[in-house]
Every structure is written in C-alpha cells, then in structure tokens.
Amino acid sequence: MRLDERITVVDAHAGGEPGRVITGGVHDVPGATMFEKKVHLETHGDHLRRVMLREPRGYPALCCNVILPPTHPEADAGFVIMEQTEYPPMSGSNIICVVTVLIETGMVKAREPVTELLLEAPVGLVRVRADVVAGKVTSVTFENVPAFALHLDARIEVPVLGAVNVDVAWGGMFYVIADAEQFGLRLVPEEGREIARVGRMLQAAAAEQLPAVHPEHPAIVGVSISQLSGPPSRPEADRKNAVVVATGALDWNRPETWTGALDRSPCGTGTCARMATLHARGELALDRDFRHEGVLGTVWTGRLLREVTVGSTPAVVPSLTGRAWITGDGQFAVDREDPFPEGFTLGDLW
Numbered sequence: 001m002r003l004d005e006r007i008t009v010v011d012a013h014a015g016g017e018p019g020r021v022i023t024g025g026v027h028d029v030p031g032a033t034m035f036e037k038k039v040h041l042e043t044h045g046d047h048l049r050r051v052m053l054r055e056p057r058g059y060p061a062l063c064c065n066v067i068l069p070p071t072h073p074e075a076d077a078g079f080v081i082m083e084q085t086e087y088p089p090m091s092g093s094n095i096i097c098v099v100t101v102l103i104e105t106g107m108v109k110a111r112e113p114v115t116e117l118l119l120e121a122p123v124g125l126v127r128v129r130a131d132v133v134a135g136k137v138t139s140v141t142f143e144n145v146p147a148f149a150l151h152l153d154a155r156i157e158v159p160v161l162g163a164v165n166v167d168v169a170w171g172g173m174f175y176v177i178a179d180a181e182q183f184g185l186r187l188v189p190e191e192g193r194e195i196a197r198v199g200r201m202l203q204a205a206a207a208e209q210l211p212a213v214h215p216e217h218p219a220i221v222g223v224s225i226s227q228l229s230g231p232p233s234r235p236e237a238d239r240k241n242a243v244v245v246a247t248g249a250l251d252w253n254r255p256e257t258w259t260g261a262l263d264r265s266p267c268g269t270g271t272c273a274r275m276a277t278l279h280a281r282g283e284l285a286l287d288r289d290f291r292h293e294g295v296l297g298t299v300w301t302g303r304l305l306r307e308v309t310v311g312s313t314p315a316v317v318p319s320l321t322g323r324a325w326i327t328g329d330g331q332f333a334v335d336r337e338d339p340f341p342e343g344f345t346l347g348d349l350w
Contacts, residue, residue, distance in 0.1 A: 146310050
C-alpha cells in the first residue's frame, strides 16, 4: 500500500455521528474484493487508521472511510470503514456520509431529483438512492445486507451487572441488544458515561459467551458492538437506542477499561439488527416504517422489504433512510519529526 505525504479528507456527520471520508492520498490497496482490501488494511496498513482516528487528528467517537476504486464492474465506488478498534464490514452512518460526500463533492455525477448508486462495501454491494436538491443531498436510502436474529432472550453473566437477558443479531455487524430498563438507565446524553460503561461490558461478555459466526462469511466472527434499547422520547419514534462502540481493549481486572463511545446517530446497522429481532418475535411486519431515535433525538426510518435466508438462517432485507451534512474538508500530514506519528490515546477520554 502506498500513501501520499498528505491525505485529503472531507468530514461529515450523519444524524450526529461523525464520519471522516478519505478522498485522496491512499493508493494501491491490494485485494480482489473490497473485503480483501479491508483485510489488507487491517493486517498491513493499520497505520492509516491510527493516524486518522487517534489524537491529535481524531477523537474517540470518530469513524473514517477510505474511498477506493471498486472491484465489481457494476459498482460506482468502493469504500472501507475504519473505527477505533475494528474494520466493520458495513455501517449505516458511514455509508450515508460516504454517499453525501461522493455526490456533493462531484466525485460521482449527481442526478436530480434522485441519484442512484451501487457501492461496494466490504460486506458486498449496496444499492443507494439519494434525494438531491440543487446539488445537496437531502436524504439517503440504502438497501442493507440481510439482517437476522442469532440469539433471542439469551442469558449472559456480566461481572458487576450479574445475569442479563440479551439478543444477538446481525445488521451488518453482530450486535448484543439489551433493554436499558434492566440497568435503570435513561437513554439521554446526561447518562452517556454509564451507558458507555454498561454497553462495553455487555459486548465483552456476549463476545465471550455467545458464539456468532456469519453463515455465509465465516471470517466475520464475534459480537463487536452493543445496543441499549428503550422507549422513545419523541412522539414520532417507535423506539430509542444507544449504541456503544469499543475504544480500546477491555480488561475485567481493570474497571477503568470498561468503557467506550456512544454512536451519536440512531445507527444504521444497529437499527437493522433491532428490526430483525422484532420481526423474529412477530412484532414488526414487512413494509412497515420503523422510526428509530438516537441518543441525540435524531430519527432514522427503517423498513423490512422481504424475507430471505442467509445460509439456512431466516433473515430479512432491510432498508434505512437518514441524512448527513458535510462539516469541513482539508488535508492531514505526518511530519517526520513528529514524536507521535501514529497519534495517541489518553485515559481521560479513551
């Protein structure tokens, strides 16, 4: 892999979740598919993720995406997602940011009032519809990969918390999902620190106790993210959620590591995973809007389009609609004399 001395980026946020998009300066990422390119970055090019996401160029809640030429002949563009501790195969907030940046910067040709794109994510091809007015993206709808429930009403043992009832579902990542009421939590920004602590502990315990392997992609293994669910605070929403992303390794002997960062948006893949669990219980029918509220009060709309199978596992194909806004653009560099060439993390934030 080859990098220019300066990396060109456009920063955006989708429903509050920051998503940095690398638009130039990254070349020659080997791989016959976008998934193989993801693996190459993960195993041989992780320097880029650390530079982009750690301080002083990044911060704990930040995600980053690398725009790459697609490997599929029908795709308009490809991208790889980088987060603080992993390279997710799919992400709703990130794809909304990527689509907005591609269209509003002219990297792909905009068509008004609707621009349709086929993007190649590590998990596969994703069909996207963007509403465009005067060159500005006002809404992004994408058909996600099939979502499915893997464990329903499973019981796990979590240090300090005790026995907890959870679901595990795939929506583009493997989520452990639990009702916030079990912990006496309200899903509001003021309780963000405790939400992050509980969510990180749930993820670590579920990863240890509940096996999760994608039926068609055996290299995708393990619960890597958590979601707390609760009643909505906005009248137009059906449910509210707070998704917690890991920001570092968890050590059960060190309570200071039991923490993460909240997804600021309603979370795209998390919404799809939640819809899959509701459908599996008979609580959400096909072709019905599911309006999911995030911790900041932003609302995205999901919908289950059809039933399918993934391997032998019953699944549903979800769509999701949200919006992103560009917040800035610029270039990043690493000085050869910089004492922190890959950035740093500190215990006050991370």
